[in-house]
Amino acid sequence: MELIFGLDVLNSTIRLSTPLLLAALAGLYSERAGIVDIGLEGKMLGAAFAAGAAAFTFNSAWAGLFAGVAVSIMLSMLHGFASITARGNQIVSGVAINFVVAGVAILLGQKWFGLGGRTPQLHGVERFREITMPGSEALRDVPVIGWLYSGILSGHAVLVYMAFLAVPVTWWILYRTRFGLRLRALGENPAAVDTAGISVTWGRYRALVVCGLLCGMAGAYLALGLSAGFVKDMTAGKGFIALAALIFAKWKPVNVMFAALLFGYLEALGIRMQGKVLPLIGEVPVTMIQALPYVLTVVLLAGFIGKAIPPKASGIPYVKER
């Protein structure tokens, strides 16, 4: 029990869920506006590299975050240019971005720092440090509340709280603002948006800026929060797990949070279970736990646990009628 629901497993669940949550929310803005985004992985990786490099160079985590977000938004705009303006295949464009970033980040890293593609180890203010929430020391011994507040919720980097705050904000934007209404309409029926005299192109570009922003935060958290610097293949498929979480959540913001928490928990559990022997099961097949998010997503896509229906117009370039 301690092994499966222990404090440190739940604590690292929060940490490991954060990049997934940010990236999945990024994908949500993009896909809800009708642009399929396979390139979350690449954008995250690019942001992680830029964040690591800038944080080291300017000696500040915030400079790192800014650089990461800037790079991610630039990549997002490239994706936008390919899929909105040039009306290219959105999936192909996403795949291309993943490869370009994976290659160029290492080349530049090697050129700038000469560490085989890594960025130098970050210390002190170059990272986002843990924030101890007010009163968490005093509450530590209170049963249940202390466990939850001091043990699990307190003591994370600022980006973690921003990520979880982004959930209600996204919900509010999506369902309570004009921008959100138009965003959803862009994904379901862009022709209707066009008929109402609102630019489909401009709307989709704006959605992609938000997508780049959140994805950049996800990457920056990887390099400046979870670890202390950028390393090769740092995202290790997290962009695709985020995509899976997005689908698993049926493109809904609150569900996205629970899906990210679930997949983050599985990852934390996988790390914790390494080499452990359990009664009845024997040695835990960790590779199987790691594959579980993907299996769950396929099962969901198959329609066995509710049906995942993507926004109707996603993936289709919009061509104005003449």
Added chain:
Amino acid sequence: MKNELPKWADYILLPVINLTVAFIVAGMVVLMVGENPLEAAYILVRGAFGYGGGIAYTMYYATNFIFTGLSVAVAFHCGLFNIGSEGQAIIGALGVALAALTLDHLMPWWVIFPLAIVGSALFGAAWALIPAWLQAKRGSHIVITTIMFNFIASSVMVYALVEVLKPAGSMAPQTRTFEQAGQIPKLDWLFEVFGSGLQGAPLNLSFFLALIMAFLVWVLIWRTRFGYELRTTGTNPTAAVYAGIPPVRTIVITMLISGGLAGMMALNPVMGDQARIELDFTAGAGFVGIAVALMGRSHPLGIIFAAILFGMLYQGGAELSFDMPNISRDMIIAIQGLVILFAGALEHMFRPSLIRLFSRFGRSSDASLAEAA
């Protein structure tokens, strides 16, 4: 104003322009890391084609990419985007290992090789079956399911190597080395003819298998009834249903063929080179297949040329990283991405301006253009 390009411009000029732009951008990346792009290109081409062993290595890599390129292309023709070639190739290796590990003490290579071909194709196809069936029956997007299946495949492979196939007492996650009979003969004799040995390059018989498969794919797509149904479903699914073409069957069979071709890629590195399954033996060949198929415009002949080009990048890139320490093999991944970007996602970027150019200057020479087409 004509809104179409002459055929030769569509099939040759436009791809060449796209590719040139991709390489110019790649050259700019080389400049950014502080090396001379022209010199880099020279070292790359010399490394890939300058000596017998280099050529053999180029062809060895090209073999992988022909298989995966064909795999992606077959699915493309049916309007399906199979990103799962990587995973299908990984699982295909299990089929190869099944044949080689059980029979290499008992049979000669020419019995095991055909069995391994069948095994790899069957395993690869089986791995494509579930995404195919889900796409056809339940409408689950095949891009997403095949991505998920790639990750599941690598987990399966880790599990299989660590828990099942690893010989007792060994630490490395790999199978035992196949006996001589479990290996595909190298093509030394071919290179002896030109007075140069293979010089250690693992080029083997599966290169010819790849060429045969390219021919068979051409026959399948443009010369058979099923190929017609496949292309119709790809071009206009609604019309295909009206024409009485069963969509579920077409999608599933297409994906089985696509998966089978990807699975056969495993023959080359597993049975032709390392003589065992190692982790990450695919080295991303499944993804290169996407670039190759896009660049080759999903035509087997184009795919062979594109595969050789990427073989050149892989082999020459390895030599380049010796001579220019700032350029690691990651350059190849970047180039691959740029090719996918410009030949794939941005393939229509230059079309409007090219059409304008042709309609302005082409009117007087329309007749000669028609002849050229």
